[in-house]
Amino acid sequence: MGSIGMTTGLRALLATRFALDTAGHNISNVATPGYSRQLVDLAAAHPLFSKGMLVGSGVEALSVRRSVDSLLHRRILGQSSSLGALGAKRDGLSELESLFNEPGNGLGGLMNDWFAKVSDLSAGPEDDILRTGLVAAGEDMSFQFRQLRGQMDELRDSFAAQIDMKVDRVNALAAGISEFNREIGKTEVGGVMANDLRDARDEALRELSELVDIQAIEDSQGVVRVIASGALLVDSAKAHEMTLDKAADGTFALHVQGMTGELPIHGGALGGMYELYRENAPAHIAELDRIAHELIRNVNRVHATGVPKSGPFTSLTGTNRLQDNDGDGQRGDELLADAGLPFEIQSGTLYVNVSDADGNLSRHGIAISATHTTVQDFLDELNGIEHLSANVDALGRLQIASESGYGFDFSARLDPHPDDHGTFGGAAASLGSAQGPFALADGDTLSIDVGTGSGSTSVNIALSQADFAAIGAATADELASAINAAPGVAGAGLRAVSVDGSLYLQTLGTGANASLTVTGGSAVAALGLTGQVGAVVSGSATGVDVEISGAYTGDQNGDWTFRPNMDGTIGTTSGLKVDVLDASGATIATLDVGSGYQPGAKLQIGDGVSVSFGIGELSATHNDAFTLEVVGQPDTTDALVALGLNGFFTGSDASDIAVREELRNDTDLVAASASGAVGDGGIMLELLDVQNAPSAELGGDSVHGKYSDLVGAVGFEVVAAETAMEANQSLLDSLSLRREEISGVNIDEEMVRVMQLEQSYTAAVQYISTLNELQEDLFNLL
Numbered sequence: 001m002g003s004i005g006m007t008t009g010l011r012a013l014l015a016t017r018f019a020l021d022t023a024g025h026n027i028s029n030v031a032t033p034g035y036s037r038q039l040v041d042l043a044a045a046h047p048l049f050s051k052g053m054l055v056g057s058g059v060e061a062l063s064v065r066r067s068v069d070s071l072l073h074r075r076i077l078g079q080s081s082s083l084g085a086l087g088a089k090r091d092g093l094s095e096l097e098s099l100f101n102e103p104g105n106g107l108g109g110l111m112n113d114w115f116a117k118v119s120d121l122s123a124g125p126e127d128d129i130l131r132t133g134l135v136a137a138g139e140d141m142s143f144q145f146r147q148l149r150g151q152m153d154e155l156r157d158s159f160a161a162q163i164d165m166k167v168d169r170v171n172a173l174a175a176g177i178s179e180f181n182r183e184i185g186k187t188e189v190g191g192v193m194a195n196d197l198r199d200a201r202d203e204a205l206r207e208l209s210e211l212v213d214i215q216a217i218e219d220s221q222g223v224v225r226v227i228a229s230g231a232l233l234v235d236s237a238k239a240h241e242m243t244l245d246k247a248a249d250g251t252f253a254l255h256v257q258g259m260t261g262e263l264p265i266h267g268g269a270l271g272g273m274y275e276l277y278r279e280n281a282p283a284h285i286a287e288l289d290r291i292a293h294e295l296i297r298n299v300n301r302v303h304a305t306g307v308p309k310s311g312p313f314t315s316l317t318g319t320n321r322l323q324d325n326d327g328d329g330q331r332g333d334e335l336l337a338d339a340g341l342p343f344e345i346q347s348g349t350l351y352v353n354v355s356d357a358d359g360n361l362s363r364h365g366i367a368i369s370a371t372h373t374t375v376q377d378f379l380d381e382l383n384g385i386e387h388l389s390a391n392v393d394a395l396g397r398l399q400i401a402s403e404s405g406y407g408f409d410f411s412a413r414l415d416p417h418p419d420d421h422g423t424f425g426g427a428a429a430s431l432g433s434a435q436g437p438f439a440l441a442d443g444d445t446l447s448i449d450v451g452t453g454s455g456s457t458s459v460n461i462a463l464s465q466a467d468f469a470a471i472g473a474a475t476a477d478e479l480a481s482a483i484n485a486a487p488g489v490a491g492a493g494l495r496a497v498s499v500d501g502s503l504y505l506q507t508l509g510t511g512a513n514a515s516l517t518v519t520g521g522s523a524v525a526a527l528g529l530t531g532q533v534g535a536v537v538s539g540s541a542t543g544v545d546v547e548i549s550g551a552y553t554g555d556q557n558g559d560w561t562f563r564p565n566m567d568g569t570i571g572t573t574s575g576l577k578v579d580v581l582d583a584s585g586a587t588i589a590t591l592d593v594g595s596g597y598q599p600g601a602k603l604q605i606g607d608g609v610s611v612s613f614g615i616g617e618l619s620a621t622h623n624d625a626f627t628l629e630v631v632g633q634p635d636t637t638d639a640l641v642a643l644g645l646n647g648f649f650t651g652s653d654a655s656d657i658a659v660r661e662e663l664r665n666d667t668d669l670v671a672a673s674a675s676g677a678v679g680d681g682g683i684m685l686e687l688l689d690v691q692n693a694p695s696a697e698l699g700g701d702s703v704h705g706k707y708s709d710l711v712g713a714v715g716f717e718v719v720a721a722e723t724a725m726e727a728n729q730s731l732l733d734s735l736s737l738r739r740e741e742i743s744g745v746n747i748d749e750e751m752v753r754v755m756q757l758e759q760s761y762t763a764a765v766q767y768i769s770t771l772n773e774l775q776e777d778l779f780n781l782l
Helices: 002-028 070-100 107-123 128-190 195-211 268-303 375-383 476-485 639-643 661-665 682-692 703-743 747-781
Strands: 038-044 048-050 053-055 059-066 214-218 224-228 231-234 242-246 252-256 315-317 348-356 361-368 388-392 398-402 406-409 428-435 445-451 456-462 494-499 502-510 515-520 536-538 546-550 558-564 577-581 587-592 603-606 609-613 626-630
Touching (some): 002 038, 002 059, 070 128, 070 195, 070 214, 070 703, 107 128, 107 682, 107 703, 128 195, 128 224, 128 231, 128 268, 128 661, 195 214, 195 224, 195 268, 268 639, 268 682, 268 703, 361 375, 428 536, 445 502, 456 515, 476 494, 476 502, 502 515, 587 603, 682 703
Antiparallel strands (some): 038 059, 048 053, 224 231, 242 252, 315 398, 428 502, 494 502, 515 536, 546 609, 558 577, 558 626, 603 609
16 A cells, blocks of 8 residues: 555656646747647546555656647638738838839829920920920930839849749748658657647748748648648658749749649748739839830820921931841831831821922822831832932931922921912913813813914824723823823923812913913813813913911811802902812812902911912912812821831830930920921920820820829739738737637746646645655554
8 A cells, every 4th residue: 555655646746747847848938939838638547456446546647738729720821821922012012102202203293294394385386495494304204214114123123032032931941841740750759749849840831821822731640741832842751842943034933843834823922922023013014114105106196297496307317226027138128017116007198298498398198008018118108209318227227318408397287388380370371170080082182272472382182091090080190191291282381280180271381471272172071171162261460379377287187179269359359259178079168358358368267277368360260279288197107106207205115215315415306396387386285185195005094194093003002902911910810819828828827837736746745755654653563
């Protein structure tokens, strides 16, 4: 009995000592991250059989275990992963948001400032100070675009560097977890729980979950297998290395050793940073580039059709380079629309104006097909314009030059003297036909007497099918060419011209002595001249001076035809009017030039256009008329923008936008005028619309609106990430609090337990002491 009692007492001492040591271990690790409170499992020792009875043999410590909730641990890992991703995105997006510096001194303010300078110059287009201010503001805005783009690129590069570091940390943690697996396996082989090693492994798993989305699966041997975004990162034997494979273009992909294909990373700080690098940052950089691209396109689209203060160009070189895509050493065989230019070329018409020193203007339309026109075709069209030459230099830039005494531009400016042929009350004798096409036949004739005051010359003209594409539907242009090429026509002092689809027969001489008479011929009826056969048409001492002024503000291209309603003298004949008709024959305006009209006075037609008529005779009988070509869209192809001709900006996106060097060197080249007239700031007024005009390329938004949307989108993403973080942090805090309740060390509870154990220990000692006294008493009795 004494032996049993002593064993019982010793077991009590040992069990209490184990429990005290464990309590002390808990207390000393109260601040250790990831530490789980440990408990000693106590149980009654196996009873002993003595004298026909089972006698208890005390207590024994079975094991020391952690107080953990595995399900709660998995939830914490998942929540840590979500929070890690949100935190990385919030931090990265906050850095991105700070780059915009809005509202404040950011790009938005500089854009507003530049458009304010545009507005200023529209009111004073000749002012050199305002021109300098516009160019300087453009440089400031361009610099901010480039700087912001550079900072965004640098920030994205920093994301890549952080990803690199996080991949290294993932590999280090994975290797650590694998090592913990081995240590735990060795320790627990004898059935002893490796509590502190398990805590350390759990802490490593928690940190790993902050980096990537993981699943931790423990097997029966205590080995944890870690799956990261579907890839086995840690197995029972080793950790599989995560690698970051970078491509030459700066992109990269994540892989895990032993896994085929790219790792679809998500969750954790690495996943959040990866999303920033692969999606958020590129999307916002691309959006900034789109804004700059459209600003360049829309500003240059307007500016290219303006006229500089210095007047029309004598030479001009594009800023964008044509490419030799097929590598045959020739750029001319490339489609103009596919020649590597930074802006798209559309099918349409480009108008080129050529003017002389007196302001006489000729306009030439070049039809461009996006699918057929080659670079050489375009050069041929330019070189086919009288007084112009064009070539592509060694760098691939288009160069255009005019002959001495001539200039060129691409504006919508009006021809100030549109009656080039004198078919509207001119000094030469002039007779107009009906409008074509004309139903002529091979061999048709036309007989005309041409008078000079000292006699007359008869001209007989025979028409041939060979001179027409289809003589039964002959055009006025074809007929004029055939007549002018006929024998004896030029020698007789006669010529033919085409105006608004009608044929005009005119004397080369002017004045009252110049005359012509249609005397007959089989072509007379087809030309609508039957009523004029035998009638003498005379010239006049003074031709009607027609002068156009103003700037066309319409948006349609076309011809306006001016015709008198009767025969009469300008400023004298009562009821004399001039009808202005569009291409469809609809009346645009009717101008009263009869009695009461002061010759030379301007008359408003509409759409910003005015006309004045000098004194002279008009004849509806002789079909007097002239046409004025109005151009609302001088370039419907965007060829000027694509080639970089007369643009305000160079470049194609936020990385290279700049004010054109020629403008920086000479502000007179700023094309503020739509007409070339002094005081005209029409181009600046058009540029003002660019700021808020909707753009199809920007989804119907304006340049200014899209930039505001970009800043707002980044700010919204920051707020969304912060809001989601707060919600996820609250949930993680709740889970962590629950873990603390289960696994955390409570000093008060541990101290109470120490006191209880102290009492148990004291009682055990007292018990053993009492047994000793009893044994001594028994020995003494014996």
